[in-house]
Amino acid sequence: MKKVIIALDGHSSCGKSTTAKRVAAQLGYAFIDTGAMYRAVSLYFHQQKINSSDTAEVEKALSQIHIRFVFNQQRGASDVYLNDLNVEEEIRKMYISQMVAQVSAIPAVRKAMVAQQQQMAKHRGVVMDGRDIGTQVFPDAEVKVFMTADTVIRAERRQKELLEKNELVDLEEIIENLKQRDLIDSTRSEGPLVQAKDAVLMDTSFMTLEEQVNFVLDLHQKAL
Numbered sequence: 001m002k003k004v005i006i007a008l009d010g011h012s013s014c015g016k017s018t019t020a021k022r023v024a025a026q027l028g029y030a031f032i033d034t035g036a037m038y039r040a041v042s043l044y045f046h047q048q049k050i051n052s053s054d055t056a057e058v059e060k061a062l063s064q065i066h067i068r069f070v071f072n073q074q075r076g077a078s079d080v081y082l083n084d085l086n087v088e089e090e091i092r093k094m095y096i097s098q099m100v101a102q103v104s105a106i107p108a109v110r111k112a113m114v115a116q117q118q119q120m121a122k123h124r125g126v127v128m129d130g131r132d133i134g135t136q137v138f139p140d141a142e143v144k145v146f147m148t149a150d151t152v153i154r155a156e157r158r159q160k161e162l163l164e165k166n167e168l169v170d171l172e173e174i175i176e177n178l179k180q181r182d183l184i185d186s187t188r189s190e191g192p193l194v195q196a197k198d199a200v201l202m203d204t205s206f207m208t209l210e211e212q213v214n215f216v217l218d219l220h221q222k223a224l
Ligand code: C5P
Pocket: 012, 013, 034, 035, 036, 038, 039, 100, 101, 102, 104, 105, 129, 130, 131, 132, 133, 181, 182, 185
């Protein structure tokens, strides 16, 4: 059977990863959460106190970072490993969300991550979610969706997710973080968050997860 690349880009916390994971499971495709990779880099920068404006220090740090996805049977999803340590839980915390957009805007960081992502999906049959997948990583992806949703609805979903992991964060703080990340992501010089010309817009504000998954599956079917 023909296998393709499905690129899901869009604003923060509008359900990209959840949708991507489901679509990948239904199609027997691999799922790659590129946001997790930028979060892992941010965690390393935080732990090693890397000075983001020092190009040599950033380059050296990047050469020491190894990111892998390892399937976790219990969760039924992949965990992110940073230099052989499972950092899945840590990278989802609010302090990482507060620094990740700045780290992701560094051109050397983008260059390194984009190269790894292109390598990971060499054989197609992949659902990849992020900000620049349909524009930079795989401009030739057969299916491209640009996802968005109302900011307050996104923040409420994010707050619920954090609460499930026992992190209580004020809704206003989350709204501010989402707006800030979207702004930095959309205005950076390298790989900014923009809707690819050939991407289909999906506003998930009032869509169920099932509707989102079916929307992408329909596009996939048409692309075969
Ligand atoms: O998808 P998630 O919200 O976990 O991504 C975290 C951050 O990583 C985003 O706010 C963005 O700054 C960065 N990112 C990126 N390019 C991608 C995926 C994520 O710059 N392809």
